[in-house]
Amino acid sequence: MAEGHQGGVQDHRGRQGHRPHAGGGLRRARHQGAQQGREGKGSDEGPQEGAHPPPLRVLGDPLHSSVDHNGGGARHGHGDLRRGRQGGGCVRILVLGLGTAGLYAAKWARNADPRAEIVVVERRTYPTFSPCGIPLAIEGLVSFESLKHPFPVRGNTRLLLGHEVVSVDLDSMRARVTDGSSELELSFDRLVFAPGAEPFVPPVPGAGEALGKDLFTIRVVEDGERLVRRIEEKGATRATVVGAGPIGCEISYALARRGLKVHLVEMLDRVFPRSLDPDMASHVEAYLRARGIEVRTGCPLEEVVLDDGSVVAVRACGERIPTDIVVMATGVRACTGLLEGQVDVDKGILVDERMETSREGVFAAGDVAVVRHRISGEMVMVQLASAAMRQGVVAGINAAGGDATYSGALGTFSSAMGAFEAAATGIRTGKSVKIAGFYKPEWAGGERVWLKLFLEGDRIVGAQAVGPRASAEIDVVAALIHRGATVDDALMFERSYCPGVSELNMPLSAAGEIALRRKLRR
Amino acid sequence: MAEGHQGGVQDHRGRQGHRPHAGGGLRRARHQGAQQGREGKGSDEGPQEGAHPPPLRVLGDPLHSSVDHNGGGARHGHGDLRRGRQGGGCVRILVLGLGTAGLYAAKWARNADPRAEIVVVERRTYPTFSPCGIPLAIEGLVSFESLKHPFPVRGNTRLLLGHEVVSVDLDSMRARVTDGSSELELSFDRLVFAPGAEPFVPPVPGAGEALGKDLFTIRVVEDGERLVRRIEEKGATRATVVGAGPIGCEISYALARRGLKVHLVEMLDRVFPRSLDPDMASHVEAYLRARGIEVRTGCPLEEVVLDDGSVVAVRACGERIPTDIVVMATGVRACTGLLEGQVDVDKGILVDERMETSREGVFAAGDVAVVRHRISGEMVMVQLASAAMRQGVVAGINAAGGDATYSGALGTFSSAMGAFEAAATGIRTGKSVKIAGFYKPEWAGGERVWLKLFLEGDRIVGAQAVGPRASAEIDVVAALIHRGATVDDALMFERSYCPGVSELNMPLSAAGEIALRRKLRR
Ligand SMILES: Cc1cc2nc3c(=O)[nH]c(=O)nc-3n(C[C@H](O)[C@H](O)[C@H](O)COP(=O)(O)OP(=O)(O)OC[C@H]3O[C@@H](n4cnc5c(N)ncnc54)[C@H](O)[C@@H]3O)c2cc1C
Ligand SMILES: Cc1cc2nc3c(=O)[nH]c(=O)nc-3n(C[C@H](O)[C@H](O)[C@H](O)COP(=O)(O)OP(=O)(O)OC[C@H]3O[C@@H](n4cnc5c(N)ncnc54)[C@H](O)[C@@H]3O)c2cc1C
Incomplete structure (x- = not known):
């Protein structure tokens, strides 16, 4: 199907004058960059003179990062990408799916390289939405319409709504896309694969x-x-x-x-x-x-x-x-189908700390991805928006030629049922401290919150919390875990206190007290 | 005035049978341990055989601690203390003032050494209370009575309520105490000085x-x-x-x-x-x-x-x-009076990272103390309950012969005016990122929160926040600052998300995005 037949490309053409790197249609773009993805991850050509990618810096953290952090080194061999650009074109990044992961990937690919051509293909007919808000709309607290949000299409980003990717060929770096009535072929230099997951219905009679x-x-x-x-x-x-x-x-x-x-x-x-x-x-x-x-x-x-x-x-x-x-x-099942047989898959798409799949230039993020857990080191599927967002950031930056490292998943989640919350982060261990405390003082009308802290030696490695404002407690623990904190920190980090909103001795510090008391008696 | 004349000591006598180390009255205690505080900080005798303090471990953190962390080393010469105990008695710790600092000092001195005799002297006639809740009681949300809380007197702890310390002599390690009608002399081996601060009224006419x-x-x-x-x-x-x-x-x-x-x-x-x-x-x-x-x-x-x-x-x-x-x-003025001329004072009582004053065995904590700021390294008076609590813990442990290090003040505070909060932590710098964001999504009824993040290079060193749930945002920043986090962490640490209570892209991560975008463009 000719490209002109579908809305996104027409739209793109209509805007040509505004785009600094209007190298042509989506299809034409392919001819400029088609060779680039082929070599696979093995290629290791250095950067070329004359290619001047923006001087991208590191994203990530010192704990888990093992890469060279001194600016855009060609760790996975970005030479191809640069050659492509030397030829006068820009990197073409296909973002497959505009969920949480796709949204942040598109945004951060643009942040990392404003010249990159970013094409986002999304099956739905409205740009972005908040799946996590659906229960609130079912309850009647908000309208379903309010869950839909605009996606600011800026610079070189193009959005094809109402388009489904029906096949992806990583050898030729092409995707076939349909809007239901017609088909389009897209070529790309880089792919951020973020189709999410699909609900799974157990096969019971009826x-x-x-x-x-x-x-x-x-x-x-x-x-x-x-x-x-x-x-x-x-x-x-x-x-x-x-x-x-x-x-x-x-x-x-x-x-x-x-x-x-x-x-x-x-x-x-x-x-x-x-x-x-x-x-x-x-x-x-x-x-x-x-x-x-x-x-x-x-x-x-x-x-x-x-x-x-x-x-x-x-x-x-x-x-x-x-x-x-x-x-x-x-539960859900990761939508791996389009890449099955082309990249390493184990329930989801396996990625490295750059969110790159076993194929160079092909990234995956969000519910579809299998990532390393920050604490356990195991490969896990987190399938939460909070993780999808961060994975999207990393995938987007790297797809644009940057060098970002994913700090690993903690699985931090929260779930609100009215004012009552359940939340958790990190892992469970056999060594824990549990406390029934208060986020807001009881005498000021606060209600009971339960917090369970999991330790490995003195290190905090996980927590679960239940009750009003449980998630705020878990957020603090997640911040501490992220930075490798110990039980000493749980008590000693100086937290705010004002009885209209918080307790002086919060559940976390109270749990820290128990752990430290045990430590003193060892 | 004879000890038997005042309530606390009578109470103590009445309970003798329950106390494992009923070494005698407060006065007698002095005779067993009177020599101990005299040597001053210079003495450096090693621990004695036969003295078996509980094997106290470190409290504090790797960032700012410079002490030997391998169990009860005699950094400041705890030999005296142990000799005292070898003689059959226990360490006698006087805690002056049962505010936030005194409360936590008493609690943690007991935790650190359950055999220590802890005497708490408090001028007020009710045990503990929440000063920070007074505005809520003025508003009429809670009763004034509800601000008063019990103080669980356990083990070797004795509480003298309605007693005021009128003089302290650090050479003889004695204090004179009055209940208004009669006077008592107390001796002690260690002092935790926590009288707080007094409101200051500017001298304007009328x-x-x-x-x-x-x-x-x-x-x-x-x-x-x-x-x-x-x-x-x-x-x-x-x-x-x-x-x-x-x-x-x-x-x-x-x-x-x-x-x-x-x-x-x-x-x-x-x-x-x-x-x-x-x-x-x-x-x-x-x-x-x-x-x-x-x-x-x-x-x-x-x-x-x-x-x-x-x-x-x-x-x-x-x-x-x-x-x-x-x-x-x-504003308030630190109640330094009783120690003026006996320890180093500069507006408040100067303490080291052990919360020890210039006199060995004499600790100060809370509103009266001048402590090191965790970020700026300057000596500051924080005068917040959140700081007083942590200082009290450290002072209490060390007063009991333990080895705890104060991790430094951040000045984390929050102030609630109804649902609207103002909060801050750390320091201000010339390099900041400000964001108007949401803690809870706007479409779910969330209201605007402003967050300003202060940076030193890439390191987060302070933050201010204003709006509903501002303090929860500041708590997370405080946790990150406490652990030396950078702007990368602000975005990448995996925080919980559930639109009933929180936004996916919280003010902190949104601020992190701005900072990182700047970094990418450098
Ligand atoms: C009811 C509900 C409540 C939730 N609550 C929470 C919560 O409170 N907190 C939390 O952290 N997480 C929650 N989640 C999970 C969270 O929504 C997901 O983890 C997150 O959306 C994953 O993002 P993603 O981008 O990987 O996938 P998705 O958000 O599913 O996005 C994938 C996108 O790809 C599109 N797509 C798929 N295949 C194709 C194709 N072939 N061509 C074109 N487009 C395609 C889809 O239409 C979709 O828009 C909830 C999920 C649901 C369903
Ligand atoms: C109205 C108000 C609201 C506040 N709101 C907050 C807030 O929201 N968050 C926050 O972090 N901080 C807040 N603060 C500050 C906080 O209360 C203090 O920082 C904290 O109480 C200091 O603890 P402290 O133990 O050093 O002193 P204090 O709590 O003042 O305790 C000192 C105690 O020593 C006793 N004492 C003094 N001298 C003697 C003596 N010679 N003999 C015997 N006893 C003596 C006093 O009676 C007192 O009980 C607020 C303070 C006030 C007044």
């Missing part, structure tokens, strides 16, 4: 048939809108949410606030099974139960029961739970 | 005469109670608050919420003159003005005008401001 009718997964704004519309249409009064991770718990809370009788069904033995210990999870369960939610843990979903095409119940742990609506929050 | 009638300073619970009582008695409708630091601003807000017409009069050119830059202070001023408070900056108080013994106005910057009540929030 689920497939109910999907999209009375059974929903939640990933984009429309999913939430459809759910609410269906609740209203059907006059639903009972909902079953399957999976008690952050999304399942938040949606359960939201539906309960809408007045539905909610069953929250979880296969494992507790809510937040991946991120909270049983003792910590039990506080969340108590909170959800107090809000009328039936929390059923250790309870695998067995069947979705339909009557005349309409859901009437689910069967779980041997019991029949009458229900009008089912929401599946049973 | 102020002295009005003090305690229609003019108030606020330091203890009774001060707040008296103020509120007088407002009601007098049917006051107009108040003038002098001094626009945290206490002045909080009390202005509180009085305005009580329905009074408030003038806030500040000599310097802005509110929070010591802790906020003019641009940041202006946001606070706008907030206070929007709440009906007349903020008059650059306006020194000239006179308190009385009529028939009752305040009718103040005169400030040439103007007459009719008023019924005056609150002086014009």
Whole structure:
């Protein structure tokens, strides 16, 4: 399909006069840079005279970085890239997907090299949105429309909305893109692969048939809108949410606030099974139960029961739970498909500390990527916006020829159910300190917060917190962990205090006190 | 006066059976340990065999500590202390003042050496309280009674309430104490001097005469109670608050919420003159003005005008401001008096990184102490509860023979006026990044927060924040500064995100983005 047939390129042409490096259409661009990605990661040609990339500096940190930090060294052989530019063109970076990772990759590629041509291809028809806000919209606190945000298209960045990438060929560094009616071929020098992940629906009887009718997964704004519309249409009064991770718990809370009788069904033995210990999870369960939610843990979903095409119940742990609506929050699967067989994949796309895949010039970031954990050193899939953002920054800078190092994932998350929060960061160990404290003093109306700090020797390596403002406590711990802090720091770092908002001896310092007392008695 | 005549000692005797080291009364204790403080800091005898202090470990951090961290080394010559204990007695630690510093010193002296005899002498008749909560009680949000808290007297700790230390002799290591009707002499091996600071009333005409009638300073619970009582008695409708630091601003807000017409009069050119830059202070001023408070900056108080013994106005910057009540929030002066001439004093008591004064065995902590700033390296008086707490911990551990290092003051403070907060940490420099961002997303109802980050090279050395949840942002910055973080960390440390409570790109990471963009373009 000729390039002129799709909106993005037309738009781009219309703006030619404004772009400092209007080297031509997307297709033409390919001819200037097509050879560049081919050599693979092995090539090691030095930078060429006359190529003058902006003097990029390091992003990252001294803890985990092992690269040369003294300006744009050609660690992975950026010679090709520069040759391409010497030829009069600019680096062409394809950003596949405008989620959190793609957004930050596009932004930071432009920051790192304002001359780079950045093409963002996004399947959805609206620029960016906040998936994490969908539970708030389901609750009715905000409108679905308010979750959609503009994406400021500046400089050499072009955005193709309503376009899906249907294939990627890393040998020729080309992608085929469709807007539903016509197809386009894009070439690129660099790829930031950020298609995110897709909800996974376990193959229980009835689920497939109910999907999209009375059974929903939640990933984009429309999913939430459809759910609410269906609740209203059907006059639903009972909902079953399957999976008690952050999304399942938040949606359960939201539906309960809408007045539905909610069953929250979880296969494992507790809510937040991946991120909270049983003792910590039990506080969340108590909170959800107090809000009328039936929390059923250790309870695998067995069947979705339909009557005349309409859901009437689910069967779980041997019991029949009458229900009008089912929401599946049973996890996601990384969208690796387009690169399968072309780069190293293990559930997600494996990347190094530059967010580069096993192919030079091909970066991955966000829910699709498998990255190194900052503390455990293991390769993990974090699948959180907080991680996607930072991975996007690094991928974007490096895609533009910069030299940024990803400091590793901590898995810092928080989940709010009204004023009650569950949050965690880092890893769990056998050595922990738990405290029931206050973020705001009890005498000033503060409510109980539980904090559990995980240690490795004296080093703080993880934390879980539950209760009002739990996430603010976790943010502080994450900052400390990020910088390699010990329990001494938990107590001794000088934190603010004002009883209108905070306690003098915060949960973190109180936990530090316990750890230090143990240390003194050793 | 014989020891038996005062409550604390009787109490102590009554409990003898429960104390593992009931070495006798406070006075007798002196005879066992009286020689110990005399040698001064120069003595350097090693630890003695047979003396077995608990193996105390280090408290502090690698950044600023220069001491031997391998267990209870006798850096300042703890030989005396141990000899004393070898003789069958225990270390006797006098904690002078049960404010924040004294409380934590007593607690941590006990933690460090459960056998130590700890005597806490406090002038007030109730154990501990939260001075920082007084503005909330003035506002009427909490009762004055709720500001008073118990002090758990455990183990070898004795508390003499309603007792004032009237003199201290460091040569003989004795203190004279009165309960108003009788006097007592206490001897001690170690002193933690924590009498805090006293409000300072500038010597303008009329102020002295009005003090305690229609003019108030606020330091203890009774001060707040008296103020509120007088407002009601007098049917006051107009108040003038002098001094626009945290206490002045909080009390202005509180009085305005009580329905009074408030003038806030500040000599310097802005509110929070010591802790906020003019641009940041202006946001606070706008907030206070929007709440009906007349903020008059650059306006020194000239006179308190009385009529028939009752305040009718103040005169400030040439103007007459009719008023019924005056609150002086014009700063405090360290209570150095009792040690003047005995230890090094410069506005406050100078201490080293062990919180030890120029006299061995004599420690000072809290509002009375002059300590090293963690970033600037200068000697400063912080006069905040957040600093007093940590200083108390270090002083307490060291007084008990442990080896703790104070990591230095950051001056981290926050001040809440309703949901609006002003907060800061660290130092100011000429190199800063300012951002108007959101703690909670705007589309989810979040309000604007301003954050200003101060840099030295790439290192974060200070921050100011203003707006809802400003203090939570400052706490994170304080944690990062404490651990020597750079602007890279501001963006890259993986923070939690959940739009019900937080933004994905928080003010701190947004400021980090600006700083990094500048860095990339260098
Ligand atoms: C309901 C919900 C609540 C959540 N709450 C939180 C939370 O509170 N905190 C948190 O940190 N995380 C939360 N998350 C997770 C967070 O949203 C994701 O981790 C984050 O969005 C991942 O970013 P990403 O860019 O990798 O993927 P995505 O945001 O999924 O973006 C991928 C984009 O790529 C597009 N795309 C995919 N394939 C193609 C293709 N072939 N062609 C063109 N475009 C394509 C998609 O349309 C999509 O826009 C939540 C997720 C959901 C669904
Ligand atoms: C209204 C107000 C609001 C504040 N708000 C905040 C805030 O929000 N955040 C913050 O960090 N800080 C705040 N502060 C400051 C904070 O209260 C002090 O920094 C802190 O209390 C200092 O602790 P300290 O132990 O050194 O002194 P203090 O708390 O003053 O304790 C000293 C104690 O020693 C006793 N004492 C003194 N001399 C003798 C003697 N000779 N014999 C026996 N006892 C004696 C006193 O009675 C007193 O109890 C506020 C202060 C006030 C007054």
